Amino acid sequence: MTNTDRPELDRIAFYGRTLSEYIRMFRIDYIDHLKKYKILDCPSGASSFVAEAHNKHGINTVGCDPLFDNDPKILQEQGEKDIEYVVEGMSRSLDLYKWDFYSSLEELRNYRKLALKQFISDYKLGTGKTRYVKAQLPKLPFDDRSFDLVLCGHFLFSYAHKFEFPFILSSVIELFRVCSGEVRIYPLQKSSSRPYERMPDLLYVLKKQYGIACDIVPVPFEFQKDSNKMLCLTRNALDQ
Numbered sequence: 256m257t258n259t260d261r262p263e264l265d266r267i268a269f270y271g272r273t274l275s276e277y278i279r280m281f282r283i284d285y286i287d288h289l290k291k292y293k294i295l296d297c298p299s300g301a302s303s304f305v306a307e308a309h310n311k312h313g314i315n316t317v318g319c320d321p322l323f324d325n326d327p328k329i330l331q332e333q334g335e336k337d338i339e340y341v342v343e344g345m346s347r348s349l350d351l352y353k354w355d356f357y358s359s360l361e362e363l364r365n366y367r368k369l370a371l372k373q374f375i376s377d378y379k380l381g382t383g384k385t386r387y388v389k390a391q392l393p394k395l396p397f398d399d400r401s402f403d404l405v406l407c408g409h410f411l412f413s414y415a416h417k418f419e420f421p422f423i424l425s426s427v428i429e430l431f432r433v434c435s436g437e438v439r440i441y442p443l444q445k446s447s448s449r450p451y452e453r454m455p456d457l458l459y460v461l462k463k464q465y466g467i468a469c470d471i472v473p474v475p476f477e478f479q480k481d482s483n484k485m486l487c488l489t490r491n492a493l494d495q
């Protein structure tokens with residue numbers, strides 16, 4: 256397969272997944288066990304994880320994203336546009352994905368629409384200043400160790416083709432700074448489904464230079480082929 260068969264996304268999409276997908280991506284074994292923790296979703300994008308975890312399970316969650324100072328209408332339009340942008344890209348390379356969780360592109364689009372709908376309704380509730388915070392890596396507006404669990408989905412490695420290594424490293428260090436328990440980062444692939452080439456360097460620097468315990472851990476989810484692993488940085492292992 257040539258590079259042109261596996262193109263990268265050329266811009267960062269305002270796009271997001273549902274709680275049911277987060278549970279698998281981040282290997283959350285028992286959602287109700289998370290009630291005792293404070294969770295950061297960074298970046299949250301158009302995901303409904305924060306809305307669903309808070310509203311359906313009473314979990315203390317915060318989502319952050321550089322776009323979270325926008326009007327809901329603007330985010331809704333951006334979200335709708337980006338669903339079509341990403342889905343259209345996938346339609347040109349269907350064989351890069353495993354079609355067992357989603358049986359079709361149409362089903363995947365429905366998950367994305369559901370996530371966007373649930374996110375927008377919650378964002379509209381005027382919780383913008385507490386549950387949805389404007390923030391941009393590599394610097395977050397949160398105190399050291401202010402979250403037990405920090406989730407980072409479909410950003411750092413998905414868009415690694417757009418970032419230099421120092422940005423990825425300082426972003427991971429920043430996610431760890433605000434975390435008292437575990438940071439979980441998923442997937443380890445780029446948007447083309449190719450693995451992030453500098454993962455060995457990243458793990459080496461995190462362990463040797465910063466003394467951070469980090470491991471590649473299997474997860475029960477694989478849509479992009481081989482994307483059934485996450486990177487987990489541990490300060491204190493969570494009981495879940």
Ligand SMILES: C[S@@+](CC[C@H](N)C(=O)[O-])C[C@H]1O[C@@H](n2cnc3c(N)ncnc32)[C@H](O)[C@@H]1O
Binds near residue numbers: 268272321408
């Ligand atoms: C694909 S979405 C995240 C989706 C969500 N975490 C999930 O897994 O479904 C990527 C998000 O990254 C945000 N973003 C772009 N630059 C960023 C930065 N420097 N720091 C944090 N987020 C950024 C975009 O606004 C976009 O909403």
